[in-house]
Amino acid sequence: xxxxxxxxxxxxxxxxxxxxxLATTSRTRAAAASTATDDAVGRHKSELPTPxxxxxxxxxxxxxxxxxxxxRAAGCAHRPHAKTHKCPEIARRQIAAGASGVCCATVxxxxxxxxxxxxxxxxxxxxxxxxxxxxxxALVGRAPDTLLSLGHALAAERLSAEAKRRGVTVDVLIxxxxxxxRTGITPGEPALALARAIARLPxxxxxxxQAYSGAASHTAGxxxxxxxxxxxxxxxxxxxxxxxxxxxxxxxxxxxSTGTYNIDPGEGGLTELQVGSYVFMDVNYRVIGGQADALxxxxxxxxxxxxxxxxxxxxxxxxxxxDAGTKAFSSDSQDKxxxxxxxxxxxxxxxxxxxxxxxxxxxxxxxxxxxxxxxxPHCDPTVNLYxxxxxxxxxxxxxxxxxxxxxx
Amino acid sequence: xxxxxxxxxxxxxxxxxxxxxLATTSRTRAAAASTATDDAVGRHKSELPTPxxxxxxxxxxxxxxxxxxxxRAAGCAHRPHAKTHKCPEIARRQIAAGASGVCCATVxxxxxxxxxxxxxxxxxxxxxxxxxxxxxxALVGRAPDTLLSLGHALAAERLSAEAKRRGVTVDVLIxxxxxxxRTGITPGEPALALARAIARLPxxxxxxxQAYSGAASHTAGxxxxxxxxxxxxxxxxxxxxxxxxxxxxxxxxxxxSTGTYNIDPGEGGLTELQVGSYVFMDVNYRVIGGQADALxxxxxxxxxxxxxxxxxxxxxxxxxxxDAGTKAFSSDSQDKxxxxxxxxxxxxxxxxxxxxxxxxxxxxxxxxxxxxxxxxPHCDPTVNLYxxxxxxxxxxxxxxxxxxxxxx
Numbered sequence: 169x170x171x172x173x174x175x176x177x178x179x180x181x182x183x184x185x186x187x188x189x190l191a192t193t194s195r196t197r198a199a200a201a202s203t204a205t206d207d208a209v210g211r212h213k214s215e216l217p218t219p220x221x222x223x224x225x226x227x228x229x230x231x232x233x234x235x236x237x238x239x240r241a242a243g244c245a246h247r248p249h250a251k252t253h254k255c256p257e258i259a260r261r262q263i264a265a266g267a268s269g270v271c272c273a274t275v276x277x278x279x280x281x282x283x284x285x286x287x288x289x290x291x292x293x294x295x296x297x298x299x300x301x302x303x304x305x306a307l308v309g310r311a312p313d314t315l316l317s318l319g320h321a322l323a324a325e326r327l328s329a330e331a332k333r334r335g336v337t338v339d340v341l342i343x344x345x346x347x348x349x350r351t352g353i354t355p356g357e358p359a360l361a362l363a364r365a366i367a368r369l370p371x372x373x374x375x376x377x378q379a380y381s382g383a384a385s386h387t388a389g390x391x392x393x394x395x396x397x398x399x400x401x402x403x404x405x406x407x408x409x410x411x412x413x414x415x416x417x418x419x420x421x422x423x424x425s426t427g428t429y430n431i432d433p434g435e436g437g438l439t440e441l442q443v444g445s446y447v448f449m450d451v452n453y454r455v456i457g458g459q460a461d462a463l464x465x466x467x468x469x470x471x472x473x474x475x476x477x478x479x480x481x482x483x484x485x486x487x488x489x490x491d492a493g494t495k496a497f498s499s500d501s502q503d504k505x506x507x508x509x510x511x512x513x514x515x516x517x518x519x520x521x522x523x524x525x526x527x528x529x530x531x532x533x534x535x536x537x538x539x540x541x542x543x544x545p546h547c548d549p550t551v552n553l554y555x556x557x558x559x560x561x562x563x564x565x566x567x568x569x570x571x572x573x574x575x576x
Numbered sequence: 577x578x579x580x581x582x583x584x585x586x587x588x589x590x591x592x593x594x595x596x597x598l599a600t601t602s603r604t605r606a607a608a609a610s611t612a613t614d615d616a617v618g619r620h621k622s623e624l625p626t627p628x629x630x631x632x633x634x635x636x637x638x639x640x641x642x643x644x645x646x647x648r649a650a651g652c653a654h655r656p657h658a659k660t661h662k663c664p665e666i667a668r669r670q671i672a673a674g675a676s677g678v679c680c681a682t683v684x685x686x687x688x689x690x691x692x693x694x695x696x697x698x699x700x701x702x703x704x705x706x707x708x709x710x711x712x713x714a715l716v717g718r719a720p721d722t723l724l725s726l727g728h729a730l731a732a733e734r735l736s737a738e739a740k741r742r743g744v745t746v747d748v749l750i751x752x753x754x755x756x757x758r759t760g761i762t763p764g765e766p767a768l769a770l771a772r773a774i775a776r777l778p779x780x781x782x783x784x785x786q787a788y789s790g791a792a793s794h795t796a797g798x799x800x801x802x803x804x805x806x807x808x809x810x811x812x813x814x815x816x817x818x819x820x821x822x823x824x825x826x827x828x829x830x831x832x833s834t835g836t837y838n839i840d841p842g843e844g845g846l847t848e849l850q851v852g853s854y855v856f857m858d859v860n861y862r863v864i865g866g867q868a869d870a871l872x873x874x875x876x877x878x879x880x881x882x883x884x885x886x887x888x889x890x891x892x893x894x895x896x897x898x899d900a901g902t903k904a905f906s907s908d909s910q911d912k913x914x915x916x917x918x919x920x921x922x923x924x925x926x927x928x929x930x931x932x933x934x935x936x937x938x939x940x941x942x943x944x945x946x947x948x949x950x951x952x953p954h955c956d957p958t959v960n961l962y963x964x965x966x967x968x969x970x971x972x973x974x975x976x977x978x979x980x981x982x983x984x
Contacts, residue, residue, distance in 0.1 A: 273929050293929050294886040296945045349892040478702040484757040494957045500902040520956050521681050521701050537704045548928050549902045554983045575962045
């Protein structure tokens with residue numbers, strides 16, 4: 169776990185981040201204005217063009233504070249995943265609350281965060297392209313505390329070559345495959361062999377391990393999830409011991425998720441949490457259940473999509489149509505958008521531009537022109553559909569934050 | 577059908593479009609550069625960061641030319657749907673080939689197209705927000721040949737109020753619900769009543785009808801599709817006759833799709849096609865079958881996503897992992913990305929950032945670092961995930977086109 173920053177240095181850094189971030193915001197907003205609506209800051213929610221992506225600032229800040237307090241109490245660092253929000257303003261708030269930095273899933277995200285003044289960036293996803301290794305080495309030149317996860321000896325060789333060319337030393341984590349069989353190297357001897365390869369390569373410095381179990385994160389039921397995550401992490405903990413016995417000083421063990429934030433830290437577990445969704449929450453996470461509750465309620469939903477009823481039809485009186493479809497809500501899961509205020513409405517995707525709502529027996533159907541807010545099925549890919557996030561203080565827009573680094 | 581432009585006027589207009597479009601491109605590209613990679617123009621495909629969205633220019637131009645020739649021969653106008661591409665450069669090519677303009681699904685798309693110099697914009701989706709009506713009235717002030725579809729008397733009243741305020745006359749189509757029960761008013765008497773309401777309202781001029789059957793567009797099997805689409809359009813054709821008998825001169829009947837482009841035009845059918853996907857094609861459309869072929873092959877796939885194999889695992893030797901998941905391919909249908917060069921690989925979504933590939937028995941699995949191109953499951957929402965479209969001449973990037981007007 170990195171040492172905490174002295175208070176004065178911390179405040180200076182936060183102020184610098186705020187300035188850098190603001191500059192980026194203005195630049196991006198000016199660009200966005202060529203195709204977008206007029207400035208929304210100061211407006212009431214009822215005046216926003218729909219569909220619009222909203223975040224409730226009080227809830228966002230409470231989620232950030234709660235996770236930071238949890239990590240402090242658990243003696244575990246946290247480096248929240250910025251692939252969830254792609255928003256330097258939110259990264260800044262997470263770091264101000266005590267996060268070590270942010271994780272990024274793509275080189276573009278990492279570049280956007282560093283450009284906005286965010287430090288402590290960890291690239292969690294594998295890359296395999298000479299130009300991307302060169303971009304990461306360049307980024308380390310600008311922000312030396314940038315980290316990279318690696319799960320393949322060939323990737324280590326390529327990164328080393330670029331680090332050497334740039335004259336930088338890149339801090340790396342070994343990404344372990346702890347059961348997803350998606351990224352990472354097999355724990356145990358294969359990981360040790362990769363550690364030895366990294367040690368031989370110039371320009372790389374091994375800092376620890378990454379172990380992420382996607383399967384654990386969304387296991388329904390707290391006890392099942394705990395058992396699953398403990399079992400998934402065990403080989404990572406053993407691999408860290410194996411590396412220590414082989415003489416490696418590489419203490420970081422980074423991983424975990426919003427689903428396992430209260431399972432993974434501590435003895436025999438992670439030294440750093442890569443929690444992402446907790447800032448926003450979504451239906452996918454609510455349904456996994458909490459330690460004490462049927463619905464996971466440790467963090468409150470701060471993210472919503474505002475939509476408008478744009479059609480009703482006498483040919484189908486039991487349904488109304490809203491202006492939010494496949495381009496407004498992610499469609500990667502079976503979970504559906506849910507009415508934020510708990511109205512008994514069922515959403516059905518109705519093409520790229522539309523959704524259909526039906527009401528439970530006895531519940532009122534909205535009328536044409538009505539505006540409704542929905543919790544989103546899955547936060548990360550939903551945020552990824554938007555250019556802007558409206559930061560709401562109550563019903564007023566306090567700021568408009570650009571969503572950075574979408575796909576090229 | 578609108579009268580064709582004299583050749584000189586047409587050339588002048590096309591040149592103006594090209595200029596306006598270029599200016600927009602530069603502005604947007606400069607903005608994008610703050611988070612993006614360096615300029616890709618002139619590069620070989622192998623040098624692009626992945627995932628990347630590509631369009632093959634020869635195929636794109638052939639698709640545009642084929643549709644334009646078909647419409648000329650069928651005596652039917654076409655106003656291609658720009659929600660598919662959100663790309664003024666492609667709209668310009670469609671209009672240069674003979675299209676009457678482009679359709680748009682959102683006010684933001686319509687504004688982006690008009691700002692880029694594109695004319696003949698038809699907003700096909702209903703809106704229900706005073707500010708959006710005001711924006712459309714303002715757009716008509718800048719581009720008087722802009723059209724709007726309406727399916728509700730209240731929407732007509734609001735648009736009329738904004739048109740009056742701006743001192744403009746807005747050309748409108750009545751949107752008919754021909755069976756999808758998604759947007760539009762019931763054909764027959766309800767539509768006639770709406771026509772009368774529109775006639776009484778200042779600032780509106782009725783130009784015709786819109787009739788789109790989403791259900792017809794993707795009906796598998798040509799004969800079934802023909803029967804379905806004919807049945808769906810019949811009430812629209814009858815409504816047009818009803819309006820004519822009531823004294824309305826509103827000849828436009830706009831609708832149809834890439835699936836029904838060779839079914840809907842002509843006697844007892846549409847006067848104008850709103851074809852969208854034909855420029856790109858996708859797996860969703862290929863599987864509906866053509867008039868003579870098991871696969872729909874009237875238009876060739878021009879759109880692809882380039883991805884890289886970023887992990888292989890001895891723990892799962894039958895699979896490789898690529899850097900293209902939920903944020904790189906639309907996930908609104910059961911159809912999967914398909915290898916562009918016909919390799920017998922099966923794609924599975926593997927989270928937001930990744931996909932897994934397995935090979936059919938006897939087929940070779942790609943290796944780490946290999947680059948592969950995929951046809952996309954559904955073109956519109958896939959394009960919507962990207963900021964840029966790489967326009968390829970063979971294996972070289974000829975231009976990079978911004979994708980405009982994503983969600984707010």
